[in-house]
Amino acid sequence: MIRFDSVTKTYPDGTVAVDDLSLTAPSGKITVLVGPSGCGKTTSLRMINRMIEPTSGRIWIDDRDHSTTSPTELRRGIGYVIQHAGLFPHRTIVDNVATVPLLLGQNKREARAKALELLERVGLPASFAKRYPAQLSGGQQQRVGVARALAADPPVMLMDEPFSAVDPVVREQLQNEFLRLQSELSKTIVFVTHDIDEAIKLGDQVAVMRVGGKLAQLATPADLLSNPVDDFVAGFVGRDRGYRALGFEPVPGLQLDPETTVLMGSDVSAAAAVARDGWVLVVDENGWPQGWLAVGDDATRASLQITPPLLHRGGTVAAVNGTFRAVLDAALSSPTGRGVIVDEARRFAGTITAANVVRLLEQQQVVHQQTVPVQAVPVQGAGATPR
């Protein structure tokens, strides 16, 4: 775990980059520092591995004052991932990843073998090992950057806007990959970003900082969305807070409505027989929903077989153990108003209407208001608000 203890950083010309910051990043969790430019988030991150030295205050890493270890030794035990990866252009990918183990004195063969393993872990094929960074795309370079940070198996990882420099499609993939990795590795991670959506998606706890280096609020993402502590945080978190907060609410038992389904490949006429409001749900042989079929009065189509091009594919599908947001979205996006819900094995389980979802939600809110008090002050030191 990493603990900031009244840490301040001022520069000789008088600028205060970080102002009396105290917070704890718990072990095995992702703590996100987020805020506008000039809020000191990157400065705070770089004080952890002593790339910048605090003017006052102390930083503890697993109950050890980090100023007692030499900077180089400290850094060899901390993984560091930055925007644009910072890969060494003159070394091959595998040698880039093996950098820290080699610095620590491991022998070359072992270090390289470990590096190849890590490349696979971050989703890069072994053929990339002998290539050079200039031959890789931005997203691929970022993956190598993550692998490099993991190479010496450090307990702590620092990440400074690692996914900001790639395009949105790649960014989402990298974020999902990252969450998967973290679920396997459980590292203590401090992550800096300026993107509140990324913070909410990735963080176990989020620290919102304001310009001037002060901590505005430290909370779980759900808490941040539902209880911003002041106007600045509310404004920073943005609009649609209520709706986005639904992304964190797991649904309690869903009451699903049954729906007759039709197998892909059967005749349109067979579908027409069981259609409700002129629509029927089509599934494949595994029971996985494929889309809605509109059965009109058009006799020419009656003898056709059902194939994917005939289907309306606009509706999303939600899992029965998903969040309120996913379930609501399934209902709203379905052409029939009936949201398609699947079970853990992705088989069709039933439908639910938007009205029913909202009713469930309201019942849930009543339950919450009765049991959990609203927390309005930022929590110092001890961690995030539990829910």
Added chain:
Amino acid sequence: MIGNVFGWLTTAAHWRGGSGVTAIGTQIQAHVTYSFVAVLIALAIALPLGLFMGHTGRLPFLVSAANTLRALPTVGVLILLTVMIAPDFHGRTDFGYLIPTEIVLVLIAIPPILSNTYAGVQNVDGVVRDAASAMGMTGSQVLLQVELPNSLPLIFSGLRSASLQVIATATIASYLPLGGLGRFIYDGLAQQDFPQMIGGGVLVALLALLTDSVLAFIQRHVVSRGVSGRFSKKAMTARGPAAADIVQAEVAAV
């Protein structure tokens, strides 16, 4: 005339030497020796200095100072130093001329090597430098393992430039009675033996071209391919802004 020059160059006797004309082989050897020694000394001085300056960012004025040295007329300085030093050193003997010549050659070779090494190290991407020290490399590890390999293209270009200038100036040094390929130019001039004079010029040109080719060859094999960008076509992955390609490659890789 061209035929005469060609004839002069291919006469075996000229290569062995005799009757008023020194051996071509000897002069080539002398020229190469003077140049090589000077460049080596300049490297020994300017390379570590440039690396230090580039890495720490200190003493940048040395680069401008080195560059103003270029404004000095090489012939003038050569003659000045010779006149100053030679009488103290064995008078006007070959060795007496050698020291001032070597000094001038070293002074000529230092500015290109120094300024290019400094620029090379300074131009290493700040992100890479940052990542290197963040991973726990000490200052000298960052310099030697990261900054130096990435500065090699510029360092080599400085080395090549310095070598050419040294070879050119060593030719002039033959104006003082010193060995080297310039000997043929000046003797040819004095004796009105134009094939010799022009032949000397041709030999100097060839030596320069050969030296540059050798250095270019070494450069190609020493500089990491990741830095110079020399990749075989097969090894290239899909690059460029086409998001679809990237996504496909990423997806395929998962």
Added chain:
Amino acid sequence: MTPASTSGAASSSPWHFWAYFNAHLHQDLSWLWDHVWLSALPVVIGLAIALPLGWLASRYKWIYPPMLSLMGLLYTIPSIALFVIIPPLLGLKALNPIQVPIALTIYSVALLVRVVADGLGSVPEDVLQAATAMGFGPVQRLVKVELPIAVPVIAAGLRVATVSNVSIVAVAGTIGLANLGQLFTTGFQLSTPTAYYPPIVLGIVLCVALALAFDGVIVTANRLLTPWRRAVQGR
């Protein structure tokens, strides 16, 4: 041993170069004038030749590598070798005063083609596109947009070319051409048996002054031609 003396200057000390200058004023000035022309003219002509060649190399990608290889080759050849090789190639007498300006022009072209090509190539692509979209014809675009932006790079190349030319012209003095280099040869010949410094020191002083003067002219011209850069730096 009495110091050897020629007509005029009695002292052989290095600090008496000014007296030497005055004693041989007419000759020294004539050499200086020759030196100025021999250094500057090849660069001017060289630039005039390098501009179209460099433009070709930057405009047509397939020209760039071979053109620059050829230029690199020419630049690699030491200038003094060029001096003596040029006359037979052009069918001139082996020792013709014109060989020096020709060789220097070739030398300047070899350096400047690359500088022009890279200078024009440094103009950002979006600037070019915007200019074309606004209706600039190709010639107008070159003259009004690309060249002005390339000026700083070209100016840097010109500085290198002129300063090195001053030094190379002095070398031509050793093969008998009239210019400041003669001061060095004179000094050398007179330095038997003891050193005779004044002409040598004078030669160095004048050459350095000349080089700095050329450098200053080009820097000033660069500044005048690129007012937008001054505006940025002034902020």
